[in-house]
């Protein structure tokens with residue numbers, strides 16, 4: 001399933017190719033898509049059938065996954081149903097593929113960059129750990145405590161600020177739209193730009209690092225998410241866009257932030273993470289300037305989104 005999804009993404013054009021030669025792939029693309037779709041759908045059909053039986057079987061308590069809940073809702077509305085109807089199956093498969101595509105890589109990259117920035121800012125790391133001590137108590141109790149009181153994650157306000165600030169410095173994706181006839185972009189000084197036949201790229205990285213928009217844009221300052229409007233660090237309206245804004249913003253943003261908070265709650269007091277770029281570069285004989293903007297863990301585009309350079313070589317140390 002994973003391999004087929006990855007292959008499928010490589011072959012998608014989404015109508016926004018910068019390299020016109022990519023369009024040459026058009027000829028075989030439909031066959032590749034059919035092949036990958038068949039692999040993904042057969043795996044998902046198997047999973048859906050399994051979930052369906054587990055929901056139908058009163059002895060078995062369904063999980064809280066989106067798909068379990070959707071099936072339960074469907075069965076509540078259609079009590080006589082004896083199998084998964086084709087339209088439901090097809091909609092469910094499309095949604096699962098979209099969620100897996102949009103949700104896994106973005107969240108894992110944001111988690112890695114959060115760990116990275118915490119490791120580079122011991123004073124922030126210390127505050128995060130102190131907050132976990134205060135809200136969650138002893139490390140060994142955290143899994144059972146959060147299983148019974150998951151709402152405690154909402155009290156990790158400084159941790160959330162640290163994650164939001166990491167997403168500002170390293171927004172893992174950007175957004176792109178096709179221009180349209182009669183759609184003009186108007187700059188603050190009144191210049192109007194037609195968009196027909198253009199791609200419009202919402203470049204979050206540049207926006208998030210723009211000194212005309214942000215005060216001290218290169219500094220990792222979770223405090224900016226906790227200060228009041230009078231403070232010069234206060235984030236300008238609509239400037240933070242890692243999940244985009246408006247009607248097509250990220251449907252999974254709350255889930256992503258909760259996941260990252262949960263990962264930190266379960267690990268940050270037990271492990272130290274430190275990048276191992278120096279070791280990595282020595283082993284590969286990399287000389288010369290390997291930094292961008294002073295950062296070795298600069299962001300590169302792999303597949304659809306941004307990732308830390310060279311897959312983020314690092315060392316993880318278990319604390320006493």
Ligand code: HEM
Nearest residue numbers: 099102103106107110175176242243244248250251252256
């Ligand atoms: C840190 C993690 C994440 C980031 C940075 C992120 C970012 C984004 C952005 C920028 C968009 C808008 C794309 C556009 O308008 O072109 C988007 C859309 C979307 N995201 Fe996320 N996302 C994250 C996690 C997730 C998760 C965990 C899920 C679901 C499990 C998810 C599901 C979606 C879906 C379904 C859309 C399309 C919404 C629509 O078009 O109406 N995302 N995401």
